[in-house]
Amino acid sequence: MGNAKKYAQYTPNTRSLGYALFLAVNATAVWGGVFPFLPMAIQTSSFTAAFFLAQSLVFASSYFASTLGVCFFPGPARRFLVWAAGLPYLLGWCALIAAVYLQASALKLAIAGGALIGFGSAGFYMAWQRLFASQKPAVGNRDLILGTVFAPIIYFALYLIPPAVTVFLIPSVFMPLFALSILIASRNTDLSQPMFENLPRQHAGSYLQTLKDYWRSAFCIGAFALSCGVIRAIAIESPEVGATVNMLSMASMLIVGVAFTATWQKKSLQLNISSAFRVVFPFVISAFVLLPILGKNYIAPFAGVLYALYDCAVVLMMIQCAQASRERSVNPVFIYGFFGGIVYMLHDAGYIMGIFVGDLNAFGSQSLTPIALLSIYLLALVYFVGQGGFKQALSPNRARAERIELIPTAAAPAKRNRPSASAETESTGERPLVDRISKQCILVKKHYKLSDREAEVMELIARGSTVARIAETLTVSENTIRTHSKRIYAKLDIHRKQELVDLVNSFDPRALR
Template sequence: MERGNGSAGGPITGSLLYRLLKPNAASLGYGLFLAINAASVWGGVFPFLPLEFQTRGIIFWFFLCQSLVFSLSYLASLLGSYFLPRATRSFLVQFTIAPYFLGWCCLIGAIYFDGWALRLVAAGGALLGLGSAGFYMLWQRLFASMASEEGDRNLIGGTVWGAVFYFALYLIPVAVTAFLIPLVFLPLFALAIVLESRDINRDQPMFEDVPREHPQVYRRVIGDYWRSALCVGALGFCTGIMRSLAVGNPSVGSLVNVLSMAATLVAALALLIAWRHQDLHMDVVGAYQAFFPFVITSFLLLPFLAPEYERWLAAVLYAVYSVFTVLMMIQCAQASRNRGINPVFIYGFFGCIVYMLHDVGFLGGTFAEGIRYAGIAPLAGIALAAVYLLGLMYFVGQGGFRRLFSRRAAEEPAGCSARSTGIELVALQPRAPKTRPGQAPPVYQDRMSKQAALVQRHYRLSARETEVMELIARGNTVARIAEDLVVSENTIRTHCRRLYAKLGIHKKQELLDLVGSFDPAELGEEG
């Protein structure tokens, strides 16, 4: 989809929405994967397996094994991408299909072999956790390798298609769906990854990167993004608690999948529309702070409202969590492109924190349901634990004690560091925001900064491309820019190639002339 045709910020029409959701192998394949994943590793039930099979013990052991292996797979990917980067350069789809397929076979087999049901379910949970984590890694690498606008649109659009496909599965008889998933749907979304990965430019720094050659880059990445990971992890903790309630209470688990997928559909459509408006900027920490009042209030009300409230809270929290995982994937892809780092590393870093906190919430909620301490009802104890962690993550998101006692941090906006780590929806700030009535005009450091902003707006440069362009225009060498931005020199050279291609130039002097003399008025545009 081409943006920048003058329609940005206009009304959403049916044709425009279709262009935003225009089907392609990447978005449809990812959507089908999400739908199938929701049928096996989502809430508190298996919607396409017989209800009489789904005892509390069966569901608990499945989700326990699945969750633990899922989060440990991210940790293994994080370590493996750093110490064995060659192993993460290829799209090894066949090794991901195998555990996912075998996991579904174990689930189906557990229905027919009562004596082995618990062991088959536990094995199925572990295999599906491993296969699901592997597929998420493959999709993350695919979206990160695309241009930012294309990758973000496919990711958000695929989330919308995932909810649509999930509800479409209900049109198929339940007895058939369980067999179609491993035999038909799994090969389809695996094929989508194989086909899309053929067009990937494997010369990008993210695929050639050897982390141990420049560990300072990776240390800086962790320092910049750990706060965002903890904020998403706080929501993961809360959804883990709601999953424990869904497993323990059939009235909650029976509708959590349907309600959460419906809410995800609405939230993803809203996110897609927001992504279209090119002056919208949002980062994970800022988004967490925006949702914080709602989430903390919802948990405070949990002990006082009827049981019906639990299923609605579970559904909405899962939807919010789904949107935050989309933002997390966008931010990870953004970091891979901007800094030239292995996408498996940054996604594994986020994932192991987020999903391990989810496991803590699940185990803590399960344990808390069976005890009463100091006269406090189990549900009230769960709510207090959730509120405490949410508040703690909010404090961390604001900068914690370091910000409190740091004069420098006191001068920065909440949730930001000296280098921007926020997700700028809309393909990394493709154009500078226009000044609205009553809004203060942008403040520029000097004429060079203003000229760079004008060039960025006209050519729809990303934030990092603009940063590199301005540093080049100020006379910095590639080595100095790499040192200043804490990335490899190869990454800066790649940004320069993309920058020159977008600007239609071939030499550094042409860039200097363009930035120094660029005047939108001569092109019939606003200044």
């Protein structure tokens, strides 16, 4: 009975299955840059290149436009405008189907179809992100991850249907189904939450601070996007290779998704995107070094694994953006549009440069060599920027153990001051243990499984700070602090501030070793 309840939470629902269907359908055109259910005769290099260039540029631009739209048109940004995404998505697929029968206009239809699907796809992603972010963290993250796990299963199931039928089912059946699932799931969304109520122009400081805190994560994920753009430039030269890349990436995503879910089932996970990127970075550039050595047969498996990593990075991006929306009370479309704009623009840059370098054919038959060199250079550049660039490299708060100090022999010894707590925090990445209350709050956080931001607010409350003071300290709105306080009180099963203080004091700081 206990196991039944334990695994019941991982049963798919309308939200997760709808998102899975959307991802599976998207993979038939957007993800791989190929069309497994369109005739191979129409999939020339010019057709696929024209489609993808139009689709990717409009897709990335739509994210930046969404961020600006939240600032200047906050009313529509509150609503689930599913029709605004569904109509262009439907027309885009109609253009692709028409290209099969109107081959004289195939190139123009590919461009039109790419632009429409790019716009519609971005709109659906925004709608899903808004939905996941508006839910409780455990529920939203579960639906997002389950949808990602079930997407490859649905994708492979599409191959059981005759291709000539599938291509018509996508716009006529599958797209209306996942659009309907968003509409049904969004009916219970609470639009009175601070993330929807706090407008960017009224809380500019909070929104700007959020961008400042999260831009490095966007650049780290963008590095994977850039790598995938380069590989896509190679893959679309052969539709067969592109289809293989699609299948390998979906299979890898299924394996990684199941492993991620199984791990999450057993224990809590804490991931840092920047740190994870530093770990994976040497393996990615090493894989690019092998590209000209192992040749064409190496492209498909390499691209499949790379796309699997990229898909996982996109999931983490959505989770982090949803977390930022809840904790900072910023509109989910704003932060996700900012993240996605950076990530997908870097993807486009990698694709365009990969096509350009490949066409140069500078090394004769070894055309993969300049592509590998360009990829390694761009990855290193993005890595450097993502780690803070020259500003971070020259920061006085870098680790003191690595610092070289030359003191003039004739100079009098200067008075050495102990670094401030803020300097220590910036160099180590962790909050220092200031006193007894800090230690007790850490114990409370671990015992009741509070988030980092909830623990931060709890400690400030325990120290006697007012709502206004806490909001000023954390650069967020007072509504955000009130929302955090309600969640903290609910998790701690208390109702008043004094109860919180008593609870914190009940923990023995000596228990923290």
